[in-house]
Amino acid sequence: MDQDLKAYFAKTLAEVSIDCVIFGFHAGELKVLLLRWKETDGWSLPGGRIFKEESLNAAAVRILQERTGLTEIFLHQYYTFGDTNRNTHFTEMELLERLEGFFGKGIFDELLHNRVVSVGYFALVEFALVQATPDWFTDECRWWNIADVPNLLFDHNDMITSALQALRQQIRNQPIGYDLLPEKFTMPELQKLYETILDKQFDRRNFQKLLMSYDILEKLDEKRVGVANKSPFLYRFDKQKYEKAIHSGISFSM
Amino acid sequence: MDQDLKAYFAKTLAEVSIDCVIFGFHAGELKVLLLRWKETDGWSLPGGRIFKEESLNAAAVRILQERTGLTEIFLHQYYTFGDTNRNTHFTEMELLERLEGFFGKGIFDELLHNRVVSVGYFALVEFALVQATPDWFTDECRWWNIADVPNLLFDHNDMITSALQALRQQIRNQPIGYDLLPEKFTMPELQKLYETILDKQFDRRNFQKLLMSYDILEKLDEKRVGVANKSPFLYRFDKQKYEKAIHSGISFSM
DNA sequence: TATCATTGTGTAAAATTTACGCATTGATAT
DNA sequence: ATATCAATGCGTAAATTTTACACAATGATA
Incomplete structure (x- = not known):
């Protein structure tokens, strides 16, 4: 499995990634899909790396498909996050150390210490159709009420805040x-x-x-x-x- | 000079860059600032690479400053362009060959054959205050009426089109x-x-x-x-x- | 069978947007 | 010096859009 991951890293871009805020609506509540990292209680947005031959938008569609099972969905690029400290600044040291312990230093460095720019997308999906599926790094994938979202890893709370702003902009003009x-x-x-x-x-x-x-x-x-x-x-x-x-x-x- | 460039490449990100649509207004006309590449008649938007320790927004401010001399300007990130063929698809082969001949294969490959994602910003500046300054790759930096913009290198015509859309969005809400x-x-x-x-x-x-x-x-x-x-x-x-x-x-x- | 929260439909007032009138100004032409 | 004229300053009325609210109808529940 470690080999697969190394191959995946080699075939994908190292300095740019994608994160998606997936909005759903159920029982009168607005929800977002979050992932819990293996062996921790640290949550993050769905995201992923971009294959070297893959366009940004295609990568976003693929990531959405992998997490929800859906192919035909509304997807909108809303902002690109490029602070140098966005990997770690908002995350507690203790949690980072737990992740390092579990994933090993090699993967950890590649993933969390490299400076990475992340392109933010938000998606609108029909709640009932989603098959929430965790990825290689995570154990659990589930909906959270937008009001109950906990402190997330990285700058992902910021990402949700500005995705919601973009959604509000969207709803007023479309x-x-x-x-x-x-x-x-x-x-x-x-x-x-x-x-x-x-x-x-x-x-x-x-x-x-x-x-x-x-x-x-x-x-x-x-x-x-x-x-x-x-x-x-x-x-x-x-x-x-x-x-x-x-x-x-x-x-x-x- | 070639050494400087190599050092610059080494200190900057390779997979992400920035391009800026700089809008000015003069004599009742909307204008954009364009650069002509050395020894060619190929024009492009002002842009540049991002230092490894530099945030995206700081890089955009720096690039703006380098091309216009201005520091306090309106700057807005509007879209990130991530098609795999954006380097070459819209540019005629002949022009690319001229650039390769002039800059040499090493620089050319680094710059034009690598797959690069570009973050688009648009800026609003006071026409009279701008000191238009070319960069290392270009000979000439001057204003063009938005209606007269020629076929540009790379996907830069698309970038201007969507920057104008973003500006129109902006003007209706701010x-x-x-x-x-x-x-x-x-x-x-x-x-x-x-x-x-x-x-x-x-x-x-x-x-x-x-x-x-x-x-x-x-x-x-x-x-x-x-x-x-x-x-x-x-x-x-x-x-x-x-x-x-x-x-x-x-x-x-x- | 009565109750009641919720829905379906409509109307009037308020606010905003649009269309346009007319006097004034000051450079230019005669 | 004076008339001309395009552009500006200031204003009002009509048209449209937004907001506020009234009342009858429905159908599950008591």
Whole structure:
């Protein structure tokens, strides 16, 4: 296994890597996918190295696929992190020593002491479709509520903070939801998604009017059944019009 | 000189570099600063390598300083370009061969055949203050009207295109002008800047009302003299309020 | 069968954006 | 010296968008 890793290192770039903030939405909460490093309680974002013959975007797609099993997902490059101390500055010494002990000095140095620039992507995925899968360095891969994210390894807390800012920028100028929600959803569910991302409440009547004005939603004849009180109608995105709105841009002004 | 270059290569990252789109505004035209490579008619963006102990942002500031002489400038990281063929794909073979002939195979390979990821920044500078200075690889450094930019080396035309998109995004959500205009300017000059960047005409009365509503401009008692017809008043940005508006954000909705 | 939280639909007020009028200015032409 | 004229300063009304809120309908639960 150590040999495989050496070969992997040899075939990939040493000074640039990729980290991904994978957003999901479930039970009215915004979540991110995190990995726990083997034999430690240190968590980090999903990430990986770039093959020498592989484009940046292709590498990001591959990493996403490896961690979630998904291939068709929204992926957006939002910032490149290039501080010289980003490997270690935000991580406690004790945890670094534990990692060094477990992985051995060779791997540890290559991975954590080299100066590496990391390109940040964020992804929007449908929660229910994700098969969370750890990588070689990690034991566990699972969702965390955005509000409950612990202190992470490296500069990954910063990465999440600025990914959330980028997502908020995104939601104000482009339709969002096709990638985060199941195919059919109710208007209150869509509203809750917007409210969660922007951390802001909206009047449901005005929200519905604004969203419908974008002409990207299709109201279905079905209603959600078995839910408390009055059954809400189901909606679905019109993929064609949705794509068009992504290109022309919208303005979510609430 | 070749020794210096080797030492420079040894002290800098090999897989990541920086390229900067430096915007200026003069005589009602938006301009970018370009460099002509020695003994060729191939033009490129200002760029450079990153010292191993230098953060990405510090390297960008240094490169800006080296090309313009300016230290206090608006600088914004907007995208990282990571296609595998970005070195050569958009450049004619003939020109590449001329560069190889002039610089020698060693330098050429290091510079143009290695796979390099480039972090794109754009800068906004005051045209009159710039001391355009070529670097080791180039003979000439001068302004080009954005509309007249020729076919550039590497993927640099793409870089300008997406930098302009990022600038347009910027101008709609943040005040712009402090970095591009001289200290004192007239309302029509400010309007022309907005119109040039967004490639769109505005009603001058509505433009003035909107800009004044941001509460970042200070109307002076002076007028611009010696200009045709009625002399317009001079304005200046209130730096304090301008900074505050950058943080809170504005919405340029015209 | 009554209750009640939630949803569906609509309307009026407030705020913002857009369109445009008119007097003033000061260099230029006569 | 004076008339001309394009550009500027300042303002108002219409159109549109955003915001606030009213009320009936629904369907699970008590």
